[in-house]
Every structure is written in structure tokens, then in C-alpha cells.
Amino acid sequence: MVVGVPKEVKADEYRVGMIPAGAEALVKAGHAVLIEDGAGLGSGITNEEYAKAGAQIVPRADQVWARADMIVKVKEPTPREWPYMRAGQTVFTYFHFAADKALTEAVLNSGITAVAYETVSDRSGRLPLLTPMSEVAGRMSIQEGAKYLEKPMLGRGILLAGVPGVEPATVLILGAGVVGTNAAKIAAGLRANVVIMDINLDRLRYLDDVMPANVTTIYSDAYTIRRYLAVADLVIGAVLIPGARCPILVRREHLKHMRPGAVIVDVGVDQGGCCETTRPTTHANPTYIVDDIVHYGVANMPGAVGRTSTFALTNATLPYAMRLANMGWAKAAAHDPGLAEGVNVVAGKITNKAVADSFGLPHCALQDAAARA
Numbered sequence: 001m002v003v004g005v006p007k008e009v010k011a012d013e014y015r016v017g018m019i020p021a022g023a024e025a026l027v028k029a030g031h032a033v034l035i036e037d038g039a040g041l042g043s044g045i046t047n048e049e050y051a052k053a054g055a056q057i058v059p060r061a062d063q064v065w066a067r068a069d070m071i072v073k074v075k076e077p078t079p080r081e082w083p084y085m086r087a088g089q090t091v092f093t094y095f096h097f098a099a100d101k102a103l104t105e106a107v108l109n110s111g112i113t114a115v116a117y118e119t120v121s122d123r124s125g126r127l128p129l130l131t132p133m134s135e136v137a138g139r140m141s142i143q144e145g146a147k148y149l150e151k152p153m154l155g156r157g158i159l160l161a162g163v164p165g166v167e168p169a170t171v172l173i174l175g176a177g178v179v180g181t182n183a184a185k186i187a188a189g190l191r192a193n194v195v196i197m198d199i200n201l202d203r204l205r206y207l208d209d210v211m212p213a214n215v216t217t218i219y220s221d222a223y224t225i226r227r228y229l230a231v232a233d234l235v236i237g238a239v240l241i242p243g244a245r246c247p248i249l250v251r252r253e254h255l256k257h258m259r260p261g262a263v264i265v266d267v268g269v270d271q272g273g274c275c276e277t278t279r280p281t282t283h284a285n286p287t288y289i290v291d292d293i294v295h296y297g298v299a300n301m302p303g304a305v306g307r308t309s310t311f312a313l314t315n316a317t318l319p320y321a322m323r324l325a326n327m328g329w330a331k332a333a334a335h336d337p338g339l340a341e342g343v344n345v346v347a348g349k350i351t352n353k354a355v356a357d358s359f360g361l362p363h364c365a366l367q368d369a370a371a372r373a
Contacts, residue, residue, distance in 0.1 A: 001325045002032045004068025006061045007039040010075045012283035014042030014306025015313065017072040017093065020053035022318045027054035031325050034058045034068055043310040065089075072321055074313065075300060076103055087111025087347065090329050092321060094118055094133075097344060098245045098358040099272040104350075113329050113346050113373070119243045119354075120320065120342035127242060129320065129342075131178050132312035134267075136302040138182030138238065141265045142171070142190065144301070145234040148263045148287055148294050155294055156261035158233050161191040168192045172228045174220065174249055174274055175238035176203045179267050183236045188212050195228055225249055230257045237266035237274040243344070243354030250275040252291070260292035270299040330370045340366055347373040 003026055005018045016039050023033040033055040037047060047057045058064050065071060065084035073093035077085060079102075085091065088111065095116040097104045107114050117129035127134075142160070149169065151157035162168030171187040173180045176198035187194045188211060196211075197220035198204055204217040211217075218224060229235065229250065235258075239246045246268040255277065266273040269280050277290045281297040283304050288295050302309035320339060323332040333340035344352040346369035349362075356363035 001069045002034065002067055003325055004034040004064040004071050005039055006064045006073065007036045008074055009078055009080060010300055013075055013300050013303040015074040015303050015310045016040045016043050016045065017074050019045060019310060019314045020049045022314055023050055023055040024053035025322060026325055029322065029326060034064050036061050036064050043306040070324060082106040085110035085112045090115060090324060092324060095344060096270040097355045098243060099270055101359055104359060107345050108348050111347050114344045115329060115342045116344045117317065119344060119352060121338040129316050132316050133302045133309060134178035135182050136305065136309050136312060137267045138179040139186050140301050141183045141236045141267050142186040144296055145263050145265045148296055149234060154289060155263055156233055156259060169233040170231055171234045172232035173236045173238055176207055177238060177240055180238035183238060184211060184215050188215050226254055229254050233262055235264045237268050239268050239274040240271065243352050245272040245358050246274045248274060248276050252276050255291040255293045258293055263294040263296065265296040269297045346370060
């Protein structure tokens with residue numbers, strides 16, 4: 001199989017879909033690997049390193065897409081890449097379809113097979129290809145939130161840790177999954193007062209056992225969310241429903257009860273976000289103000305720390321990329337039910353029910369789509 005790795009084109013995206021070790025492994029398995037010129041530079045990886053691993057350096061993105069049977073990326077194809085997609089091709093990347101109907105329609109019209117990192121599961125029901133970037137984003141959310149609480153950034157002028165004689169900030173984390181847990185660890189380490197909320201009591205019991213004393217676990221309901229929003233300096237949106245849009249937990253009318261200059265970092269923005277007033281932003285223009293509340297909505301947060309994120313991501317994705325290359329998507333999915341969960345679209349048919357339900361579009365069983373393809 002010919003595996004192509006184009007350079008990421010999303011604004012301020014410095015990750016790359018494969019490292020030289022991955023290229024070497026695929027080449028040794030008998031595959032050809034095409035790397036777009038300069039694709040790894042944002043992560044500190046040179047063309048020469050890829051070439052030494054056996055990859056071919058290709059001058060332009062359109063050439064990579066035209067020659068590759070499978071594309072391995074980081075972020076969803078952007079409108080400038082949509083014309084490159086072609087029927088029968090497999091694209092393995094983050095898609096986050098539920099937040100982007102135009103992308104969904106473009107993929108359906110292209111005829112590709114879309115294998116989405118964010119819905120691949122393992123035997124325990126976890127999301128192994130989403131986890132490393134959730135870890136990065138969770139930790140970054142506190143770093144970014146602390147910055148935008150500063151007065152020059154239009155925040156409240158609050159030091160997250162406080163100082164002797166002055167109380168620390170209150171951090172409210174909505175969701176106790178991977179993002180929320182990592183955010184809580186960092187916020188607690190910075191000595192903030194941390195409240196983490198979820199509807200999973202077993203998860204809350206676990207976190208109550210392992211988190212330090214400055215982390216309080218609270219069962220999540222609409223009344224309690226409103227109560228804690230009123231005293232929060234920093235709010236982290238860390239809610240995820242695999243393949244589906246995030247539920248709205250923070251309504252616009254809630255903002256008027258929050259402290260002016262408080263900050264919302266909605267990590268789930270690429271799935272629509274859990275705050276009604278969230279919209280996607282970029283690293284170049286990361287924040288905006290609604291009703292005196294600072295909103296941070298960067299949809300590719302881990303892209304800012306490209307080297308760390310690339311190595312963390314590709315450690316997880318390479319085994320799956322190898323299986324897809326060695327067996328083809330249909331056989332690989334048949335052998336691995338968790339990988340099958342990652343197949344969202346096949347030849348114009350939506351095979352992930354959550355994605356189909358998000359837009360009221362027909363859902364097709366994966367086996368039926370594979371047979372037709």
C-alpha cells in the first residue's frame with residue numbers, strides 16, 4: 001500500500017501524522033511512504049530524517065493525495081483539501097464530524113473511507129487515539145486559562161495559585177474524563193481550589209480517592225452547575241460523547257451570573273463545545289468576550305506544542321495505521337471491533353450512528369457499507 005502524509009494546513013497546526021519511526025516500520029512491512037516536503041518541520045522533524053527512514057519526499061500536497069491509497073493526517077481535511085479526496089481512498093485522522101456538517105457532506109460526496117481517531121475504541125471501551133491529545137489539551141487548558149485570567153488579557157486579574165493571605169482562584173471543571181482529570185491535576189498542582197463535576201459517581205469516587213485535598217468532586221446537574229459558575233474564576237469544558245455533539249451545559253443566560261473577567265476554556269469546541277456561546281478560534285486569535293466573560297475556543301490546542309503532541313499521538317496511532325496498511329480497512333475492522341468503531345463513513349454512507357443522528361442523516365451498518373464498497 002502507498003501511505004501518504006501531507007503537511008497540516010490548519011492555522012497554527014504544527015503536528016504531523018507520522019514520525020520517522022512510523023515511516024521506517026511501514027517501509028519494512030513492504031509499504032511505500034510519501035511525506036510532503038516540510039511536513040515534519042513544525043514538530044522539529046526534517047526531510048532528511050524521513051528519507052533515512054525510507055520515506056519518499058514529495059514536493060506538493062496534491063501529489064501526496066493523488067498517489068496515496070491511505071492518507072494519515074492529524075486534523076480533518078480543510079476545504080482546500082476536499083478536492084484531493086477520491087473514491088476508494090482511506091483517510092485516517094481526527095474528523096469530529098458532529099460539529100461540521102459541511103465537512104461531513106464533503107466526505108460523503110468524495111467516496112472515501114473515513115477512519116476517525118476520536119471514535120476508535122479498545123477492549124475496555126476507552127478511546128486510545130483520543131486519549132493522548134486529551135491529556136495534552138487538559139493540561140494546556142489550565143496553562144491557557146491562567147494566562148487569560150491576567151488583566152492585560154482582559155481577565156479578572158487573578159493569580160491561579162494565590163499568595164499567602166490571598167485566596168487562590170476557583171477552577172470549575174465540567175467533565176471528569178481524560179481532559180478533566182488532567183486539567184484537575186495541573187490546577188491542583190498550581191494550588192487552585194478545584195471543583196470537578198460529572199454524572200458518573202464511580203468516576204467521582206475514584207477521583208476523590210486519588211486527587212489531592214484541594215480537589216472537590218461534585219455530582220453534575222443543572223442547578224449545581226449554575227451554583228458553581230457563579231463563584232468560578234476559570235471554567236474548563238471537558239465534556240465528550242464519542243462521535244456526537246457535546247451537550248450544552250452552560251447557557252448564555254448563565255454568563256450574567258458569573259464574575260466579570262472569568263474565563264471559559266471549552267476544550268470540546270471541536271465537538272461543538274459545552275457552552276452555548278463557544279465558537280472555534282485560532283492560536284493567532286484565541287479569545288473573544290461575551291457578556292464580560294473571556295472565551296477561549298481554540299479547536300486544535302495541542303497543535304501549539306507540536307513536538308510533544310506529535311510523538312504522543314503517533315505512539316498511539318501507528319499500530320492502527322500498520323493494521324490498516326497491512327490488511328486494508330475492511331479486513332482490519334472485521335478483525336478489530338474497536339477499530340471498526342473508528343470507521344465513520346464508507347463510500348458515501350455514514351456508518352457511525354452518533355454522526356448520522358447529529359445531522360438527521362441515514363445510518364448504514366458497517367457490514368452493509370463494506371459489502372457495497
